[in-house]
Amino acid sequence: MAETAIRKREGEVSRVEHTRDRWTYCPNVDILEKDDELLVLADVPGVKAEDLDVEYENGLLTIHGKVEPRQDEEKTRFLRCEYGVGDFYRTFRIGEGIDHSRIHAELKNGVMELHLPKTDQVKPRKITVKVQ
Amino acid sequence: MNLTPWRSKRSDGSGTGRAETGLARLRSEINTLFDRFFEEPWRGLAEWPFGGRFGPRVDLSESEDSFCVTAELPGVDPKDVDISVSGNILTLRGEKRQERQEKGRNYYRTERQYGSFQRSIPLPSSVDSDKVEASYKDGVLTITLAKRAEARPKRITVKEG
Numbered sequence: 001m002a003e004t005a006i007r008k009r010e011g012e013v014s015r016v017e018h019t020r021d022r023w024t025y026c027p028n029v030d031i032l033e034k035d036d037e038l039l040v041l042a043d044v045p046g047v048k049a050e051d052l053d054v055e056y057e058n059g060l061l062t063i064h065g066k067v068e069p070r071q072d073e074e075k076t077r078f079l080r081c082e083y084g085v086g087d088f089y090r091t092f093r094i095g096e097g098i099d100h101s102r103i104h105a106e107l108k109n110g111v112m113e114l115h116l117p118k119t120d121q122v123k124p125r126k127i128t129v130k131v132q
Numbered sequence: 133m134n135l136t137p138w139r140s141k142r143s144d145g146s147g148t149g150r151a152e153t154g155l156a157r158l159r160s161e162i163n164t165l166f167d168r169f170f171e172e173p174w175r176g177l178a179e180w181p182f183g184g185r186f187g188p189r190v191d192l193s194e195s196e197d198s199f200c201v202t203a204e205l206p207g208v209d210p211k212d213v214d215i216s217v218s219g220n221i222l223t224l225r226g227e228k229r230q231e232r233q234e235k236g237r238n239y240y241r242t243e244r245q246y247g248s249f250q251r252s253i254p255l256p257s258s259v260d261s262d263k264v265e266a267s268y269k270d271g272v273l274t275i276t277l278a279k280r281a282e283a284r285p286k287r288i289t290v291k292e293g
Contacts, residue, residue, distance in 0.1 A: 028243035028244045028245075029241055029243055029244070030239065030241060030242050030243065030244050031239070031240040031241040032238060032239045032240065033238040033239075033240065038240075041207075041244060043204075043206040043207065043244055043271070044206065044271070045204035045205065045206040045270065045271030045272050046204070046270050046271060046272045047270060047271075048270055070191075070202055070272070070274075071193055071200070076193045076195070076200075077193060077194045077195070078191065078192070078193045078194075079192045079193065079194055079199075079256065080190060080191060080192035080253070081191050082189040082190055082191060083189040083190075083191065083204055108207075109206060109207055109208065109209070109268075109270070109271050110204070110205070110206030110207060110270050110271015110272065111206045111207040111271065
């Protein structure tokens, strides 16, 4: 899996140009492989399920979570501002071997679980050895 | 293409008026190095996972009668968050549990942080510790702390004489 964006913790933004004049952040992810799928866990605090878009096109998986500002930035007096509020955006290149028709995602407490099921060809198979 | 040696703005003589000699420049560069060393690692200390502990990043805002602290804590069970107020210090404590133990699984990336976290945030004035409200939604913790009456701004009307 290749990626095309930078992480939020480093205080940098993804390289994608957007029409809205806001920062876009790259969510931190864990990616783990199981026997039958790849599981992506992404931290997307502040994103509601209806504002989270996951798209797959031409081998490119795009995660885009929209985040509305939490406070009215013009009226609020900030004494401490340590993290930025903005959309989350990250893309991954998915290799062969992922059944993209069965990709699905869940969102809970600001963490997205993205399931990328493997195609049958790449699943590990147990071959039983017959005793003659 | 010719390569010209890099010179810092300070030492090319145009900035402060005096070109630094070789030794002075070396000294100033070493000073910069020391400054950077002492500033940068400690600046990020709050979020370093020293001993599995990390400090969540917070925003603190003020309105006339309250303070509002927000922290991004994705994947934290609200039951595992402990908030306490003592004087004008707000302390957040908690634990982000790894949802499941995936032993023997192949991790390709582990960017997310797990473990216990703690953060103490000094508030500019004392708050009414009975009037603290906290809510957790979509991975964002919001704490509203009411100011004490004496810390609120008072409006003084000017009487016409």
